[in-house]
Amino acid sequence: MSRIPSDAITWGMMLRKLPALVSVVPRIVKGRKLVYVRDPAQPCGLGWSFEQATQRNPQGPALLCGDMALSYAQVNEQANRIAHYWLAQGIGKGDCIAIFLENRPHLLITLLAVAKVGAVSAMLNTSQTGDALVHSLALVAPVAVVVGDERVPAFEEVRGRTALSSARTWWLADEQGAAVPRGFVDLLGNSDDYPGDNPASSRQVFFNDPCFYLYTSGTTGLPKAVIFRHGRWTRTSTHLGLIALDMRPDDVLYCPLPLYHATGLCMCWGAAICGASGFAIRRTFSAGRFWSDVRRYRVTTLGYAGELCRYLIDQPASVEDRCHGVKKMIGNGLRPGAWAAFKTRFGVEHICESYAASDGNIGFTNLLNFDNTVGFSLTGWALVQYDHGSGRPLRNLQGRMQKVPKGQPGLLLARIDDQAPLDGYTDPVRTEEAICRDVFAPGDRYFNTGDLLRDLGFGHGQFVDRLGDTYRWKGKNVSTTQVENVLLQHPQVAEAVAYGVEINGSDGRAGMAAITPSESLATLDFGELLQFLQARLPACAVPLFLRIKVKMDITGTFKYHKTRLRREAFDPCVMGDEPVYAWLPGSRTYVRVDRQLATQIQGGQFDY
Structure with a gap:
């Protein structure tokens, strides 16, 4: 893919960033002192961090949603009442509570209460139903569940397939005056008379204690449960809130992302808590109402993921596009093509693009505000050669792995050590499968991220592709990200x-x-489109088939569903009213594929 322009970072570019580097170094030093806890009895994590933020900014806004605005003191008190109630009900440290609520303030209040008890929140994907929901619950064996009124029907469908008792099936109203469903216990009503002071249990939560079980997609299509410990929460919160964004009590971070996912829950909310800043949320993302929400809450910082920014760019231009107070944004998955367009149109100064994975132990952050990079990491990493068929890292005759030359895509491995421990999955076998041993020296360990990155220079990385998305054609590797x-x-x-x-x-x-x-x-000229692609891509990377869709299917975190697309390929019989086109050998345009042509292609009548 050599025709793709280089985003390499040069000495001249670094010299121009010296003022930014000088300002960020003191925050790096302070942050590293805070996150690398050496005393095993030092309290840390979500509940303790929120209590510290409450002391720092008790009357400042903690949660904003619709017409609701709750201060740090109010949120902390409500969480404390639920925590004291749960302690009285026998919920203790290490117990797992499944959480099945959509984005709203009481979701986060509930999570705080779980953390203060020392229990673990299993963050169920609110779009899950049936077998997938049963599977997610079985992975973590919860002793209790909290179900929002909006998710009661989905839970009732699978309730008989779980071992959860009615006495520990708590319900959270979505509207005032709603009746408690049969077989549920009213969490707010039963906890209302309990004390509002910080429970002693919140000071008995330490670095290695689990905070969340987060779910990531598995190779079978069913999710895997990832352990997210309080120590990692502290590192994430401090790294992004202090070092990267320098969040303050007068900042407000707007996050329209689903809070069952690490980007919204850990990166965005963690950054806000670190700064004792406001955190504005929305039940579901709305491109049309996005900027009105930003102005309403006086937002200074945005949280984003995947295609969210492109959806905003696609909205009609407005004279109010720059009428806001946003100076910085944090997230991941911003395409290079949308990067400059977003900055220019909306006037956002700093895009703090990051790279991390729920199941990993490494994070990159664009602290110095370069374009088209995930920034650098403060922990050890390497980009190594891999087998293009199996995806496994390659070893030389001495049994060691080999780094790729600078600027070339390589498989990202993250060093596992005291500064970057691997929390892993709830299934130890899955965890062991992700670890590479004796990589460069006897006894070393690295986490295999399954992602391809490129080293742009000065420790800055650029995301290239998921290993499973990259494919091989005519002996050449093709990156789907670059084609897109x-x-x-x-x-x-x-x-x-x-x-x-x-x-x-x-x-x-x-x-x-x-x-x-x-x-x-x-209006689409297929001949012109083919010429456009041929002029910008190597021959091996020009798509041979095009499928026309009125609307793309995306996940809750603004990523595209590729599994079904790959499975259906170019078979017009399974695509309904979505036409598919093919570039046949020797032709100069794409032609419509019908059942007969698809059969001829699969039958080998065309020499591809």
């Missing part, structure tokens, strides 16, 4: 998802892309 970025440069393409599909008798996977036209299908 080129497609999005075309004025007639609004959305693009690239992936590899199989053609019978061909070596590797052929390139395919699902695209959403900016206007209508009738």
